[in-house]
Amino acid sequence: MSAFERYLTLWVALCILAGIALGHALPGLFHLVAAIEVARVNLPVAALIWLMIIPMLLKIDFAALAGVGKHWRGIGVTLLVNWAVKPFSMALLGWIFIGWLFRPWLPEAEIESYIAGLIILAAAPCTAMVFVWSNLTKGEPHFTLSQVALNDAIMVVAFAPIVALLLGLSAITVPWSTLVLSVVLYIVVPVIAAQLIRRALIRGGSTARLDALLARLRPLSLLALLATLVLLFGFQGEQIIAQPGVIALLAVPILIQVYFNAGLAYLMNRWAGEAHCVAGPSALIGASNFFELAVAAAISLFGFQSGAALATVVGVLIEVPVMLSVVWIVNRSKCWYERAPAVAANATSAREA
Template sequence: MYGMASLFFFVVFKAFITPELATEYLAGAVLLGAVPCTAMVFEWSALTKGDPAYTVVQVATNDLIIPVAFVPIVKFLLGVSNVFVPWDTLILSVVLFVVIPLAGGMLTRYFVTQKKGAEYFENAFVKKFDGITTIGLLLTLVLIFAFQGQVILENPLHIVLIAIPLVLQTFLIFSIAYGVCWLLKLPHRIAAPAGMIGASNFFELAVAVSVALFGTTSPAALATTVGVLTEVPVMLFLVKIANKTKGRFPA
């Protein structure tokens, strides 16, 4: 994400974007690229009939990687771009949006399983939250655009300019992951979620960190919001591609 965003913001679009704005847009793009998806991938996996167990393992792996890797990666990449970010804000964001939910999920699973068994947890307890998770994701999108609505309306051209490298990057990452799975002759139920989780981002964390670091109306926050704006339709398009190419993978 860093390389492609830098190329477009500082070279391709230099006639339309000032260096100062380009730096902040790049900061938003870095925040998006540094956080792999941990929530929406369940939706993409379900739409492509991906393997639920494999998807859970992917998400769990990302949940374990983000607390360790997110802060140093963002700190390094933004430092290269001469953007100062305090360590404490980055660490607090990871704790609030990753560590606490992850710990809460693990404790919930442990206590419910101990009390009523694994079968009840998987077949009854978890299913109670199917609708709630979808509503929560939709509410997150509504709130994000509510806070950024005015900024989006005031910068229509920049929305398009920011969206171009983000969309291209999404297609590129999906193509690489999905293509490698095809070369390895993995079944479609594995290949589809593998491509989806590589291409999608944990945009809630990216938006939260950008707002905390730069403010709700900052160019960096705008860039992360454009990431949300483009990710959902682009990922739905990739779902369509994955479903149409299902026959090219082993059963």
């Protein structure tokens, strides 16, 4: 690990502060960059995410995807947490913290809207950024890709009914253009691009050129992550400075939800005996959110200036630093995880097979 990677937490903190300061000092510039979007998907951020995830996708050999079924325990755990636990636990946390404990310190007229925004955020599992988190935990890339693809397919049919059920609405307007464009931009295009590059580099059977490219791209991928942070916090710099108290209170249930769902997925995988390289991405997929879709849905339902839109934006702001902390926990606990009898037994069986 390079010195730059070793102090990644410090660079993240500095980029957050820089983003807030620049967003407050140069709001016009960030408004201009924020306006470069299609269907509420910001194109500069999309380009940075490509720089982050294409190096991870270059490692994926599509011929090996057929073997991902052996990780059926991890797939089952992730699906359970994403669709049967996460939206409902967030609804409960929203009611406890926003609707009850923090109610005296929040604008009364926005309470229900804040809770709605939290629910919308939790009902959309993350897509592209999961590849970054998975890579940082040395996660199994084929499992990560197949799990993300499966979540995207389920989201098409399950997002609207779950949100409608929890918000008590007879029908909701799903921002299909945002959903479809995000999947195409963040999954389809980079997967195709990565596979074309991979095939060109390993023509003849040698992976030397691919390995050399990955070594050069790794620092660029981390720089793209930091630049994304500056942009995201810069976009909301004025909001953060204008109402820091509200943002801090909204962050509490989001933080609890992230750690609860990540911990639940991680422990269930350990109990089931799944390999650590699967449990890590499973926990991260179970905890993170598809914030582009959540923000677009909140704005479509409640308006740009609504409490729901602000709640989803808070999710955007804390996504990267919080997920990096989950990555740290997953990495530091690897030895403890692999001491579980079920994990050791399955690892022995896999070696003997």
